[in-house]
Amino acid sequence: MDKKGILDELAEKIRTHQFEPAREMLADMNPIDIADLFDDLPNDKCLVLFRILPKDLSAEVFSNLPSDIQKSVVEHISDKEIQAIITEMQLDDTVDFIEELPANLVKRILEQASPDIRTQINIFLKYPEDSAGSVMTVEYVALRSYMTIDEALAKYKNLANINNNNDICFIIGETRKLEGVISLKTMVLSDPKAAIVDVMEKNVVSVLATEDQEVVADLFRKYDLNSMPVTDKENRLVGIITVDDIMDVIVAESTEDIHKMAAIDPSKVEYLKESVWSHSKHRITWLVVLMISATFTGMIIHKYEEVLESAVMLAAFIPMLMDTGGNAGAQSSTLVIRGMALGEISSRDFWKVIWKEFRVSLIVGLLLAALNFARVYFFDSVPLNVIFVICISLYVTVILAKVVGSILPMAAKWLKLDPAVMAGPLITTVVDACALMVYFWLSVQLLTDIIHV
Template sequence: MNMTEKALALLSEKKFSQLKELLREMNPVDLAGILEEMPLESLPLVYRLLPKELAAEAFAEMDNDQQEVLIQAFSDKELQEILDELYLDDAVDIIEEMPASVVKRILRQTKPEVRKKINEILHYPEDSAGSIMTIEYVDLKKAMTVEEAFHRIRSTGVDKETIYTCYVTDSDRKLEGLVTVKELLLSPKTAIIGDIMQTHVIAASTMDDKEEVANQLQKYDFLALPVVDQEYRLVGIVTFDDAMDVLQEENTEDIEMMAAITPTGKPYLKTSTIDLWKKRVPWLLLLMVSATFTGKIIQAYESALAAQVVLTAFIPMLMDTGG
């Protein structure tokens, strides 16, 4: 019996204390997979068994349909607690996929400063680096000592998506360099950040294509890539996990195009037959027209084909060019 079957069995037997112990030890990604197998009517009940932090991490990994079910079931207080635990880019991703009525409720429960940041990210074009970045990063000043840098990391790092790479900015937030936690650990406490930081920084612009940014992260094996505006001010970072999501989306889109299906935002198995038909019809019509032209070409060479019958062996290849 695998973990999913065990969890479903405990749920059906109403052994909630054992189910709670089973779920609380799981990785958030695995937990999200199990929650997606739960009956929708039982999902809110099972979700409320989880510790707050683990619940938020699993929520970010869940399918949009399950997220919407939970949001509808949450009280305002529960929704606010989940939103407080989510990283900003995860909150933005959820908002982009939710119906308008759900989005309004989410934004009502977010703090004013968080709501402002969410709206700023939502204003970037859908395919830009700005739309997938997070503004939760650690920034340092080059006049700081290593000891002061560690103090800042400890005081602010708990709410940041990554603390391994810290970015050095000036008073106008312009990016001046970066330093890793490894470099900080290996440097004396009195060392100055400006002396140990890397000044040659590869950065992306907020308007760069998100696929290009993802490819940059893959090319240089970065954990995160800084994102700057037109004045080279640091406005956010794109993390490796978000880049992987972008590459997966682009690969799925390419496969759908190869299969003559207009790309859709939903998984194939969760897309209705009518929607699949609508997505495929334009391509089928195009292929029908091209096949008609191929047939006309073959018809024009009927006499040559009659004289050299061996040429008919090439007809399948010609027809394939029309789809």
């Protein structure tokens, strides 16, 4: 049954007060699919649907709801229901949820949490935003290094019913310093009497709690991890980051980069749920900057007014030159930014990248210039010397665009800026100015018979 059919059936059951059949229907569904149903319901219906959820599903469904629906639900349910949700939710999901709420609701939720959970939440909230500590969870299995495999398996069985964890356990010493990791598979296949320190993996990839979450995402990709321990500066284990949490980080970071590459201030609000005023506020700053920077293009055209007056036909090819240059530069910057994000390109590769893009520009520029020569020669009534100026300008513009497009993102990285800022519109503005300078300079030098400056 599709989503609409499920909603219609649930609505009919709720309308006729068949709450138990509705609850049984929801019990057979995946919690994430149930959470998707809330997007198409008004707030009053969302509350009714949430109240008829089976108790063992309510916390998991709640953690997957959009923040605005979570807020609406919390505002209308009882303190006892809040307490049940907080108790069942994973701690990292609880922290993410609390960070989106106004202060009065945060206070109410913390009052319903147990002292232990409240303490842990407060610890999470003190970590910098977008740090490893802010996305980690404390729900994991920690084993002591002095244990035998038999003792470790016994502890795993006891904790598995309490903690939501994967099959990786973390080995700590007397002072909680991280010493290694071991998988459940390794423990099951090892001698029960063997010391855990003899079979554990000692070469552990870990991260500081203050490390940026984007760095953590790169480490997950590089080492193909399912979970990663998080430590303090003294290498004491304070939490772990799981692959499902890092997937959310990757989506968030990718969205932020896309916004910056389109010259938009990043926003965490869904497109349709963000107000028109908020959309405008996030876009206007860069539009103003790019508008002002584009005045340099106008100044160049103004400087060469006499050239255009002498050869008006030159004006017809300005858009083609500027667009081609901008597109060529955007291609290079996008590839370099992506390569840097994936760890394929580093600062020490600066000259390698420039040399590669330069060679690419020679080939691409030559092909574009040849195609443009044929198009103008056969379809436009333009003197041959003007065609040569146009094609040479195009060739030089493509070379400049490719080189500039590769330099700017790497320069941004060196200046501790986000390379994504240097993509798209900004590079286009720079390349436009370069293209016009080349075009008019060549026109003055090579078209002396028709231009009198």
